[in-house]
Amino acid sequence: MRFTRDYSAEIDRLKNEIETADAIVIGAGAGLSTAAGFTYSGERLQKYFGDFVEKYGFRDMYSGGFYPFPTPEEQWAYWSRYIYINRYMDVDNGTYKRLFELVKGKEYFVLTTNVDHQFQKAGFDKHRLFYTQGDYGLWQCSEPCHQKTYDNEETVRKMFEQQKNMRVPSELVPKCPVCGKPMRMNLRADDTFVEDDGWHNAAERYDEFLRRHDGLHILFLELGVGMNTPVIIKYPFWKMTYANPKAVYVCVNYGEAYAPDEIAGQSICINGDIHEVLNVLA
Ligand SMILES: [Zn+2]
Numbered sequence: 001m002r003f004t005r006d007y008s009a010e011i012d013r014l015k016n017e018i019e020t021a022d023a024i025v026i027g028a029g030a031g032l033s034t035a036a037g038f039t040y041s042g043e044r045l046q047k048y049f050g051d052f053v054e055k056y057g058f059r060d061m062y063s064g065g066f067y068p069f070p071t072p073e074e075q076w077a078y079w080s081r082y083i084y085i086n087r088y089m090d091v092d093n094g095t096y097k098r099l100f101e102l103v104k105g106k107e108y109f110v111l112t113t114n115v116d117h118q119f120q121k122a123g124f125d126k127h128r129l130f131y132t133q134g135d136y137g138l139w140q141c142s143e144p145c146h147q148k149t150y151d152n153e154e155t156v157r158k159m160f161e162q163q164k165n166m167r168v169p170s171e172l173v174p175k176c177p178v179c180g181k182p183m184r185m186n187l188r189a190d191d192t193f194v195e196d197d198g199w200h201n202a203a204e205r206y207d208e209f210l211r212r213h214d215g216l217h218i219l220f221l222e223l224g225v226g227m228n229t230p231v232i233i234k235y236p237f238w239k240m241t242y243a244n245p246k247a248v249y250v251c252v253n254y255g256e257a258y259a260p261d262e263i264a265g266q267s268i269c270i271n272g273d274i275h276e277v278l279n280v281l282a
Helices: 007-020 030-035 042-056 061-065 072-088 095-103 118-122 153-162 197-212 234-243 261-266 274-281
Strands: 023-028 108-112 129-131 134-141 183-187 218-223 248-252 267-270
Touching: 007 218, 007 248, 007 267, 007 274, 023 095, 023 197, 023 234, 030 095, 030 274, 042 061, 042 072, 061 072, 072 134, 072 153, 095 118, 095 274, 108 197, 129 197, 218 234, 234 248, 234 261, 248 261, 261 267
Parallel strands: 023 108, 023 218, 108 129, 218 248, 248 267
Antiparallel strands: 134 183
């Protein structure tokens, strides 16, 4: 395992790589959104979910997301706040925008497990993005009876504004337009996750991007990817770097920045806050 060497030397190497790479593949995990200000506990939890915390003792927003609420009205009171503050509200402290400034003129593609839509909000081209795990802004049939997703912005805004005593009005509870069963979030939790046309097109564009730059000087820029789901970004980045002597792997992570021995000579590891690292790079 290769851990961080000299911080500023690694930053200089990264700067040089961003300037000289033929293509940049950004792999982004939860740590990037945390650095951008999307915290799911502490002050933000208290501010928006104080009543739910008091009633159920939730320690963070995620745990509430899995809670079996007694009624759909209460469930959607919870979820509409969750979606609104993490998807539609402006939160980014500049982290995503700074990242965009770094790569906007380059040949880039983004692979991410984040579902908060921040890449598009910061200006990234949606044809260069692959959100593998879904999007807070989309609903699907809970069965699912068909493979389509639905934009939820209008209803979520209404739910957020009109809820009272931890309940949304019953007429706002979303039902599948085809079978009438409840709708749910388009988030990958199990095999009922709907991969719609948009998902498949993005997957195809990502494969095509990799094929087109095969064997070239590719920079795999991994930001805030932990060990929860390494099979989506981290392990493939390691493999593709190992298979291509011209490829460079970069791991920016607070506390978990390392690369395996086999690709140590092709790796840059930066143990630091992503927001600060991007500031220094800019
Ligand atoms: Zn249905």
